[in-house]
Amino acid sequence: MRCSIITIGTELLIGQVIDTNSAYLGKVLNSLGVQVASRFTIDDNREDILSALKRSLEDSDIVVTTGGLGPTKDDITKNVLAEFLEVSQYFDENQYELIQKFFTKLGRTTTEAHKNQCFFPEGTEFIENKMGTAQGMLMRHKGKRIISMPGVPYEMKYIMEHGVLPMLAKEQEYYIHHRTIRTAGVGETHIAEKIAEIENSLTNGFSLAYLPSLGSVRIRVSAKSKDRINLDSSLDRIQNDITDILGDMVYGYADDVLEIVIGKMLLERGLRLGLAESCTGGKIASKVVSISGSSEYFEGGLVVYSNELKNQLLGVKSETLAEFGAVSEEVVKEMVSGTIERLNVDIALAVSGIAGPGGGTIDKPVGTIWICVGSKNRQSTYKLQLLKDRKKNIEYTSLFALNFLRLFLLREE
Amino acid sequence: MRCSIITIGTELLIGQVIDTNSAYLGKVLNSLGVQVASRFTIDDNREDILSALKRSLEDSDIVVTTGGLGPTKDDITKNVLAEFLEVSQYFDENQYELIQKFFTKLGRTTTEAHKNQCFFPEGTEFIENKMGTAQGMLMRHKGKRIISMPGVPYEMKYIMEHGVLPMLAKEQEYYIHHRTIRTAGVGETHIAEKIAEIENSLTNGFSLAYLPSLGSVRIRVSAKSKDRINLDSSLDRIQNDITDILGDMVYGYADDVLEIVIGKMLLERGLRLGLAESCTGGKIASKVVSISGSSEYFEGGLVVYSNELKNQLLGVKSETLAEFGAVSEEVVKEMVSGTIERLNVDIALAVSGIAGPGGGTIDKPVGTIWICVGSKNRQSTYKLQLLKDRKKNIEYTSLFALNFLRLFLLREE
CATH class of the missing domain: 3.30.70.2860 (Alpha-Beta Plaits)
Structure with missing residues (x-):
């Protein structure tokens, strides 16, 4: 069974809204064994919808559309569907009653626009939507099916999970x-x-x-x-x-990220972590803290952006800073020792580098980054040489440093 | 000028990765006055790529594709493009040299796969990609143009911003x-x-x-x-x-973000900033540091995740912690005073809260966050009450705190 997805809406096309509906639809259909053949995003205008329906039905058994079913002027999907299927539209009394009930429940009244919402292409089968007023619609066309749903994500998901997916699951062979x-x-x-x-x-x-x-x-x-x-x-x-x-x-x-994996390792071994960041400026700490329960193994971190703080808060020697510079193997090693001592932790990770775009020299161009990880007994260092983009350098260094910490922990008894 | 976007990759189709590339492309093309006619997402297989190219070129002057240009087996876009254009492929010595240089810079060596990456459809014009090894490609076909780029977002963006957009901007009527x-x-x-x-x-x-x-x-x-x-x-x-x-x-x-605006304010007034973060865990610091030149006004920050560190590094009194708890107005005020004193800065921002999902109590439910900003003479505090999602709470608090700092600076002579 092959399926195409059509998402309708100018806001998607011009990138004002990121199309998460298609990602969701792709994921749930695929995991059911339905082959997702293509995804289309189009403007809400007649020609584009007609052409997308035609093209999608050429190589798919099922076409799923979202969007354009609301009560306002720019919601034209139903009209175009009727035109495409060459059927007329009828007023559905039951649907109108449902909408009236829905609004009474919310303490509101319906308007003329809601009445207009109750015209449907002849032959429409409804798929219940308890989250809003636009029902899911199933239409049959030359042995194939078109399923049309509103674009509001939680309404669309309700229709998929309660109607469409159970229906398709029964038909799956693969x-x-x-x-x-x-x-x-x-x-x-x-x-x-x-x-x-x-x-x-x-x-x-x-x-x-x-x-x-x-x-x-x-x-x-x-x-x-x-x-x-x-x-x-x-x-x-x-x-x-x-x-x-x-x-x-x-x-x-699956969904593992480095900070989760490291968290588990530290927790299992009963080790507490401290951080000393210069050029990554708290990025590594914020990744570690993004994991719920990180207080069990994370003591804290220092963002020692200036040389004074490296010296004052971590005890990095002024002579070391003067002789080798802040971005050096010697300094990151002292940052690790200082963190272990002053934060009273078992494992420390330190980073110092030139994230760019300014601050580079001939000896130490932008992208030169020193990393050190250590315990009381052992230290391990690494020099990265990256390119010029500041944000990429900070993000890459943070990920690299976390992985370097993981490898260190793997070798730590 | 009408344009279609084709994003290629099974991971997009089955929703493993959300397709942010098409949103970006839609946005930048639209703002240039190019009409985005449709967006296609397809599997990386020959038939689907051929069919999408054919369909897109029917109603567009330009087709932009992303994905499938890497060095591995599943990267077939170039082969299919050559087939579609009915041209053969040639080995490009210049491109191979560029790739070799790129890898040498990173201290790595190229493999046979990288050599394979240097075959291109005859007639390809290159659009420079300084962020990776797969160049942007421009191919002409019956008066129309196909632009093919790698799917890695920052590489694609580089090619758009430095090559494609300037080229198209010159051609716009409206x-x-x-x-x-x-x-x-x-x-x-x-x-x-x-x-x-x-x-x-x-x-x-x-x-x-x-x-x-x-x-x-x-x-x-x-x-x-x-x-x-x-x-x-x-x-x-x-x-x-x-x-x-x-x-x-x-x-x-335009593209201003709070950390840029605050950076300018601090720089103009010659003030230096220090941070003390508990629940945001370095997120605020990493935002401040993401701005190039932040060392001019940012001294550093402390991620004082444990009570011990709040006391030891910032001098928050043990009695204050015991009486009011770590998440309290009294503690964030002492965090600010401690930061000003110990980091020797003019302005300090401190945050302490319960990001969740664990750690809440009846008095202080998850989402309770205290923020304080202050100088030597003046302090201002705020209590946020947020919901249960940890990542959202951390992100929202970071943004709110930066805005709170901005408002404080506006009122500071």
């Missing part, structure tokens, strides 16, 4: 499942080479994709089958095989 | 210009009521939209005209009229 393996610190190409053998040995119905983002590559393995149990066990096996090969490049699965 | 007025601390309805008269008096070709986001409402005034100079002066006048009515609710224009 399941499509995924596994996502999350890696950090290595590029897409490098990973692809390492797991080439697995990728090449995937049988029919299985596929593999790389989703790179700043500092991280997710590997997604997908499979389609009638046999749900076999599907899951095969995917689990592939996930394990990939993890075996990639080893500690893999930091997690 | 100008569509916008002014964005940024407000904080008041709701959309309230603002709409205040400026209703201005909105009602807008003449043909002018329009006004409200774009609410967490803690902020942007007012966008748009106008379309062939007369560029008149357009700009009219828009400036409307912007001034709105600012006059809204007063200090307005914190900036």
